[in-house]
Amino acid sequence: MTSSMVVPVIDVQNDNFKELWPAMVLAIKTASFIALDTELSGLGNRKALLAECIEDRYKAICNAARTRSVLSLGFACYKKLENKDDDTYLVQVYNLTLLCSEEYVIEPQSVQFLVQHGFDFNKQYAEGVPYLRGNDRGVDAHGMNIRMLFVELLRARKPLVLHNGLIDMVFLYQCFYAQLPDKLGTFTADLSQMFPAGIYDTKYATEYELRFAASYLEYAYKKCKLDNSKSIEAGGGGRHLFLEFCNYSGPLSNYVDYRPCLAGFSPDGLLNVCQRFSAYGWCPNGSQCPLSHDTDLIIQHDEKKKKRKRKRKNSSQGKVEGAPESKQPHMELKQNQVIPDKDTKPPPVTELVDGAQAQGPESDEKMKTKVEEGNGVREPQAVSIDEEMKTDKEEVERNGVSEPQPLATPDAKKEESKRKKLEGGTHRAGFDAFMTGYIFSYAATLTERVGKPPSTESWLPECLNKVYLSGKSVPMHIVKSTFSKSFKAHLHKMDVVWGKGVVSKVEGTV
Known part of the structure; x- marks a missing residue:
């Protein structure tokens, strides 16, 4: 059903950074919005990252950002083409x-994960663009370097889009902007000034606006792509999303990594779906798992479950199903829960009252309930940390119910392995930024607000400046409180961005 596309991702390293500088800055300045993603060297204490108190959670992330580093940065510039009848974007992606x-x-845990997904550490140490963390030092605030590229991003005043973006924002601040403030309120106050056009989190949008069965990045992207293709094929009114890419030629073509996004063609019913990967986008067995990690097949099974549920409801109630009920809010994670490492075994399968199988509880997951849409039946759900906060595992709302499926055949498993190799792994910063931008642009088409100036109307009003918080029923709001003052290092940095004294005249310091 979905259409294939090839996404050109421009690889940027130290030897071509200055050559590509003009193109990157132009892409940033002319974009309608910019999606970002990072790959990190680690996150430290996983339990602290899920602290019940958000202030404590912020402190744990700050400690990680001050002691660890960003290994790669991806950004995707989406430019709305006004001369098109439909919602068409020109997309430029940089890694x-x-x-x-x-x-x-x-x-080591993060290194192993990244290597499994194609990250080249030899290339990083040989050709990585150098930078220093914290406040500017000497020539940091001048010339063409990664910190000044971040300044150009701020000067552009474009909406910033991330997926599960709290950790990304903390690392971006510490590594490319200034020393992090100690208080969360100061941090959010600074962000509200740094990005006046707004910050959007596609994980929050996926959970609370699109209401997909899962919200990890690859699932959300492919589900948006599938739904968009269905809408185009169905014809009729409404908005559809179309993408265009630059044709790179000459010396620039040597830096382009063409990433194929293949159309979903998984053989129907030939493979068992890995329930752990289906729920979280992560499996401790990795490529050795005997079950399918094919996201297209997972979505296919979810679509079937949804149709059967709708059919059962209609037959039992004798009427057409209406709008879905509101989702049950996330419950708090317990303080004594332990986040497992990659060697943790998958949860055992337990039996529900109706005979369906579901994931059993384990030490790193908090069982919660959600009212099933339409029938009011409550089933257990598991919540865990998000994709090891971008490098490990993904926390999502899922019902975890499996169904009898035919065993995987050798040919089918071989075909899936071949496809995954051709498609390339996700968790590459540039391509992840592209997927993040795609989710955002697709969600925006549904609101019929795309193409209007962001200064007069928000792209996704319900998601503006709301950042997803794992295990919480409400997001973190990026606003400046009347009780918060901007950080001194931030005020100094804003002088570099906007000119001396522009912000300092109206702000206090801490």
Whole structure:
């Protein structure tokens, strides 16, 4: 059903950074919005990242950002083409390989995960763009470097789009902007000034606006792509999303990594779906798992479940199903829960009252309930940390119910392996930024607000400046409180961005 496309991703490293500088800055300045993603060297204490108190959670992320580093930065510039009848964007994607020039912690667990998904550490240490964390030092605020590229991003005043973006924002601030403030309120106050056009989190949008069965990045992207294709094929009114890419030629073509996004063609019913991967976008067995990690097949099964549920409801109630009920809010994670490492075994399968199978509880997951749409039946759900906060596992709302499926055949497993190899792994910063931008632009088409100036109307009003918080029923709001003052380092940095004294005249310091 979905159409294939090839996404050109420009690889940027130290030897071509200055050559590509004009193109990157132009893409940023002319974009309608910019999607970002990072790959990190680690996150430290996973339990602290899910602290019940958000202030404590912020402190744990700050500690990670001050001691660890950004290994790669991806950004995708989406430019709305006004001369098109439909919602068409010109997309430019960049993947920057970075190298922190001072000591930093690198976690074997994160390294292993990144290597499995194609990250080249030899390339990083040989050709990574150098940078220093914290406040500007000497020439940091001048010339063509990663910190000044971040300044150009701020000067552009474009909406910033991330997926599960709290950790990304903390690392971006510490690594490319200034020393992090100690208080969360100060941090959010600074962000509201840094990005006046707004910050959007596509994980929040996926959970609370699109209401997909899962919200990890690859699932959300492919579900948006599938729904958009269905809408186009069905014809009729409404908005549809179309993308265009630049044709790179000459020396620039040597830096382009063409990433194929293949159309979903999984053989119907030939493979068992890995329930852990289906729920979280992560499996401790990785490529050795005997079950399918094919996201297209997972979505296919979810679509079937949804149709059967609708059919059962209609037959039992004798009427057409209406709008879905509101989702049950996330419950708090317990303080004594332990976030497992990658060696944790998958949860055992337990039996529900109706005979369906579901994931059993384990130490790193909090069982919660959600009112099933239409029938009011409550089933257990598991909540865990998000994709090891971008490098490990993804926390999502899922019902975890599996169904009898035919065993995987050798040919089918071989075909899936071949496809995954051709398609390339996700969790590459540049391509992840592209997927993040796609989700946002598709969600915006549904609101019929795309193409209007962001200064007069928000792209996604219900998602503006709301950042997803794992295990919480409400998002983190990016606003300046009347009780918060901007950080001194931030005020100094804003002088660099906007000119001396522009912000300092109206702000206090802490």
